[in-house]
Amino acid sequence: MTNIDMIRAWKNAENAAGLVKLTNTSLENIVGGNQEAARRSSCSNNLKQLALAAHNYQDS
Numbered sequence: 906m907t908n909i910d911m912i913r914a915w916k917n918a919e920n921a922a923g924l925v926k927l928t929n930t931s932l933e934n935i936v937g938g939n940q941e942a943a944r945r946s947s948c949s950n951n952l953k954q955l956a957l958a959a960h961n962y963q964d965s
């Protein structure tokens with residue numbers, strides 16, 4: 906393997922590592938966004954249940 910081949914192999918490895926980092930970052934953002942949406946939905950559902958409980962308590 907010549908020096909030029911070694912340099913090319915190293916650059917290919919660097920490109921592959923960069924692609925892995927980019928993919929990982931993108932996946933973290935997607936998963937993080939989904940977790941935040943689930944958190945908001947859960948909070949909203951809890952508030953609706955509290956309001957319904959208060960309304961039912963008032964009616965009884």
